Amino acid sequence: MGMKKPHEYIEALLTHKWEPVPGRQRSLFDAFVEEEHIRQAVEQIYHSQTIIVESWKERSLIDDILQKHIVLPNGKVNKPYQFRLDKDALGLQELGDYEWGIPEGLGIAYDESTGTLSGTPQVQGEHQLTLLFRLNMHAADKPFTEKKVHLVVNPDPKSLWQNLPSDETDKYWQPDQAALTLPFGNKKLVIASKRGRSHAHEGKFRDDSFGGFFDEEKGWGIIAVADGAGSAKYSRKGANIACSAAVDSFKELLAGEKLAALEETIKGYLASQDEENQKKVSAQFIEQLGKLAFSAQGRIRQEAQENGTDIKDFATTLIFALVKKYAEGYVISSFWVGDGGIGIYQAASGEAIVLGTPDSGEFAGQTRFLTMADIFANSAYVNRIRFKVVPDFTALILMTDGLTDPKFQTDANLQKAEIWQQLWNDLGGSNDDSCKVDFNAAPAEVQNALLSWLDFWSPGNHDDRTIAILY
Amino acid sequence: MRRLPVYLLLDTSGSMRGERIEAVKNGLQVLVSKLRQDPFALESVWISIITFDREVKQVLPLTALESLQLPEITTPESGPTNMGAALELLCTKLDTEVIKGNDTQKGDWRPLLFLMTDGKPSDLAAFREVVPKIKGKNLAGLIACAAGAEAQDSFLKELTDTVVHLDTADSSTLMSFFKWVSASIGTGNKSVGTTEEIQLPPPPAEVHVII
Numbered sequence: 001m002g003m004k005k006p007h008e009y010i011e012a013l014l015t016h017k018w019e020p021v022p023g024r025q026r027s028l029f030d031a032f033v034e035e036e037h038i039r040q041a042v043e044q045i046y047h048s049q050t051i052i053v054e055s056w057k058e059r060s061l062i063d064d065i066l067q068k069h070i071v072l073p074n075g076k077v078n079k080p081y082q083f084r085l086d087k088d089a090l091g092l093q094e095l096g097d098y099e100w101g102i103p104e105g106l107g108i109a110y111d112e113s114t115g116t117l118s119g120t121p122q123v124q125g126e127h128q129l130t131l132l133f134r135l136n137m138h139a140a141d142k143p144f145t146e147k148k149v150h151l152v153v154n155p156d157p158k159s160l161w162q163n164l165p166s167d168e169t170d171k172y173w174q175p176d177q178a179a180l181t182l183p184f185g186n187k188k189l190v191i192a193s194k195r196g197r198s199h200a201h202e203g204k205f206r207d208d209s210f211g212g213f214f215d216e217e218k219g220w221g222i223i224a225v226a227d228g229a230g231s232a233k234y235s236r237k238g239a240n241i242a243c244s245a246a247v248d249s250f251k252e253l254l255a256g257e258k259l260a261a262l263e264e265t266i267k268g269y270l271a272s273q274d275e276e277n278q279k280k281v282s283a284q285f286i287e288q289l290g291k292l293a294f295s296a297q298g299r300i301r302q303e304a305q306e307n308g309t310d311i312k313d314f315a316t317t318l319i320f321a322l323v324k325k326y327a328e329g330y331v332i333s334s335f336w337v338g339d340g341g342i343g344i345y346q347a348a349s350g351e352a353i354v355l356g357t358p359d360s361g362e363f364a365g366q367t368r369f370l371t372m373a374d375i376f377a378n379s380a381y382v383n384r385i386r387f388k389v390v391p392d393f394t395a396l397i398l399m400t401d402g403l404t405d406p407k408f409q410t411d412a413n414l415q416k417a418e419i420w421q422q423l424w425n426d427l428g429g430s431n432d433d434s435c436k437v438d439f440n441a442a443p444a445e446v447q448n449a450l451l452s453w454l455d456f457w458s459p460g461n462h463d464d465r466t467i468a469i470l471y
Numbered sequence: 472m473r474r475l476p477v478y479l480l481l482d483t484s485g486s487m488r489g490e491r492i493e494a495v496k497n498g499l500q501v502l503v504s505k506l507r508q509d510p511f512a513l514e515s516v517w518i519s520i521i522t523f524d525r526e527v528k529q530v531l532p533l534t535a536l537e538s539l540q541l542p543e544i545t546t547p548e549s550g551p552t553n554m555g556a557a558l559e560l561l562c563t564k565l566d567t568e569v570i571k572g573n574d575t576q577k578g579d580w581r582p583l584l585f586l587m588t589d590g591k592p593s594d595l596a597a598f599r600e601v602v603p604k605i606k607g608k609n610l611a612g613l614i615a616c617a618a619g620a621e622a623q624d625s626f627l628k629e630l631t632d633t634v635v636h637l638d639t640a641d642s643s644t645l646m647s648f649f650k651w652v653s654a655s656i657g658t659g660n661k662s663v664g665t666t667e668e669i670q671l672p673p674p675p676a677e678v679h680v681i682i
Contacts, residue, residue, distance in 0.1 A: 412575045
């Protein structure tokens, strides 16, 4: 309408509101439209139309912005936050000047020069921010329109973990943390075990256990760690029995007649590492370690029967190693069922010898347990037993999955020497907390340092942690 | 970091329209806020929402709880309850979104599934065809909820042993169901054997377990 020339507009108006201008009055009409007060009236109409159109346009554009779903990415307490409104990406091309209204104390501010919301949120929860805006078409003195926008600030997970004590009156209670240090020939053994944050948060028990023993006279020692299944109600007892039964049976082995045969085949093998001697010594280790593991399963089954429950309720993993130093080097033989890990680490060469592979399923947390009936069926356990002779080593390390999960992540990494090297350096203090275990210190000090080291933070990894180090 | 995938399958058919769907939305809000107060969930839980009515839509792809923003949930005026098609879509999503472990990558925790309906599957043939597929997915938990008097437990029993029934599908009952769901998710973090199901916390009085 505004585009039409005045006389066209008036002619259309008359046609619409009265009747068309007759041809005989054409010149009369031409003079009429030139009259000053008519021209002014047309101007006024044009002006009023513009006001209506512009007002509607403004109303509609503001509404578009008010209805637009603006999503602020969620923030997190104590974690730097930054957000910049991308007008084009959000389809807010009509948005002109704007600023943000932010609740006091939230910890973030709006920086006009860069157009960013930034800072470090301090308060968790769902907050209401205000977008104060004008349209592009607005003059700079036009009052702002307000739009409410939600901002979710997640709590810092670290602040949410509770540390509730476990029930000491429970018949299978064990302390929330435990440690052990033991002279082990010319080496030393240290073991530290801590209840995971996920258990502490709910006041549940530590389900990991361990055991260690060294026979001064015979020169033989045993180290064991076990991880009770989180889903099994008495698994802490299962883990505990697994370790103590392995140690007890080991003592019986040392006291009994079978030891002589074992020693003989080892000596034969050390003297000449040929295929036949290797077969002999392997058979011995399979027999003796198999017995230890089998007796551990038996003791758990007995406990279950005495309690009238299923052995599944005691589900546990088990790793143990037998160690003795000979003139030719250290003989190390191990048994491993479940997850976690065991390896011999040599710092000078950066080498790591991993004594087997963990049992893992397609989903996290899936593994196999000592308590499963088929573990000893059809000699399936044979592959779980390894032996190795090494001249010397920096550390023989046994761990539950509370450590292998955060430190190795994957089964493939567990076989990589550089990850073992990282773990050793980590123990030596190269970590976020500069928490260091000084293995040259007195054993009691090493034990305490190792307990502190176990507190390391790893998102999503809050299982019980147990580590045994022969150094 | 290991994730705990949680799939929520929600009936959005015509009968859910009004108070019920509003209650579900409130329930989801509470579920998410409660989980955000759980340090394990905050670091591990990933949520996906699939709605089903005549249409089946994944309104929220599997998303970390930490960065999650609840989507708009709408219900049509009327129409069928295509639960079978929803479970079919779920199978596809389980295959593409859930990470299986192997030598070089850590697998997710076994996924959890919560399904809620106030009716029964309209696409019964499709439903019965997909049930064995779902059972083969090795989920850590499959909880089906029949909400309200018209909801039929018997079909859900074909899908899972864990069926709960809500006598009424009003706001407070649905709310207590969603609170129970959030408590159940907290138990996903367990080292379980390959076939064992998770143990659920005791349900509130309004939530009946169907045996």
